[in-house]
Amino acid sequence: MATAKRLTADALAEALYERTGHAFRDTQRLQRALTHASARSAHAGIDYERFEFLGDRVLGLVVADMLLAAYPNAVEGELSLRLNALVNAEALSEIAEEIGLPELIRAGSDVRNLAERKRVNLRADALESLIAALYLDGGLEAARSFIHRYWMPRSRAMATARRDPKTELQEWAHQAAGDTPAYQIDSREGPDHDPVFTVTVKVGRFDPAQGKGRSKREAEQAAAAALLVREGVWSVEGSAA
Template identity: 45%
Template sequence: MSTVSDPLGKILGHRFNRPELVREALCHSSAAQGQSGRPASYERLEFLGDRVLGLVVARLLFDRFAGESEGHLARRHAELVRKETLARVAVNLGLGRHIRLSRGEEEAGGRDNPAILADVCEAVIAAIFLDGGFEAAAAFIGRHWAVLIEEDLTPPKDAKTALQEWAQGRGLDLPLYREVGREGPPHAPLFEVEVSIEGHPPEVANGPSKRTAEQAAAGALLARLEVRYGG
């Protein structure tokens, strides 16, 4: 077996038979473009890693919170696989300094960009999965997500409740939801819902039901507000 580099091998806790996989996982599209042979960026691996992470986290939650309702498990799961959580894990691992970026992306702060860090984290999970199998990927996720699962044992609130409490805590009117679009056949509609809070730009999201679309829109607006104003 070979390692990509000693520091990186220690960070990931996995010795790669195919080190090209983790090199791909750490290659931003800006660095892949313009090189001879056009080496792949992390984008395809990111797609796979997202699915592997989702399954492993679902199993960890299923075992840890035996008897808890599907709704509570779903909200925990959404919190643990969101981009902000992935970026946090990437920062804790120090993945940013190992990413290959173009000069322009580097100067733009790409190594500290939460979206890039989250994508790279998912791609690394996929690289470990492809190289070492499901058990290796599950072990990696277990090491770095177990502590997150234990941080707050209270089930997270659903997005609509959390957004309502955010508004009330600042003396604002309750969030307003309105359907702004609907498409698809009657048996499989796709709803588009807008949510707004006074004094702030609205957010729009889609879902197979009004409730799902409202939750997605509320989550998007709350995430933006928390980034700007803090939780």
Template identity: 45%
Template structure:
């Protein structure tokens, strides 16, 4: 198993939370590849990721509900989807500087997967769950507020549904609305990853990934617009 930095005090300082029991944090930092017998199960971050995803969603939903009192349900849903998506979680994990602490197998270490977006996003959610288990919902929500709150109003943050924007773009060019096709589903049942292709007649398809089909479709639509040089979907 690859050796990771063992002094977690630096990470706790970045999180703004000191653990009474660091075992959940250690598990949150352990990729399944670091286990000698992954098939047998054990203390990796997968179960924590499942829990953290729910804690994050509720915390961000509350944050948006309070922060945008005039927003419609549709706008709140779009903002929520953007804030809890994989890319944003990976940004937060990078800001926490979790990379040196992630425990990976030798093969993953060689491939430089400490910086891989999907792993960073998973670890972000797992750490939120670790705080929740150690200190309860209050500290976990506070962590989410500190880390995700400023991103609600960052310039360039999308608040429109990329699928709607791509459809408008296609129709304006006389094309049929985009179609979305599932390419692959991977990962465990409790945390699947979908790969979905966004397709418009006359253009090369673009593939997006997400924790649900809806999020994967949004990612594909956003990637399609980025490739075609379409402006970011902003309200």
């Protein structure tokens, strides 16, 4: 992250050209998108949060559209499961690492001391900010091209979930930890007609996992699926199960 502090806006755009396939016209906006609030005044840090907000929506739209085209026979529950697995913080953090984004994030020195969970979230947030910058600079097609490049292979590699994730997690939890999954609602956001729930599930000594959904049950399923994938219970083609 320290490297990014020495990059000019033009140099940052050049460094991202090969990784995104897009030649940024507004390099100053790109630089703001990758400047964490810790490196700026409290007021100026609003930029980063606004980019992150927009990028999250653009990513969700493009991935949802991609999944509808790729899996024409999939039911809504399977599509939701796949979507959540592709846009959660862990997936975004991995893609950010894959393209070398962390070294381009401008952040304060205190970021180096963050716990790993918060570093995962920071990398995920930065990737969403980058997607927003792509969308604002080149329109939906620029964002779509980038997202398809890095998310499509992951979508194809995901194995189809054969069972309800909560049921699968409960059985695995008894075998692996002699415990029962504990679900906790972290937040409920949005209007009453279109809420978004965030749920965390914990199993014994294993790290908790988080999921989001438009109902409590959907969020719980997403959290259960995230834990199963992370722990290798649900395999991903091409990697160890």
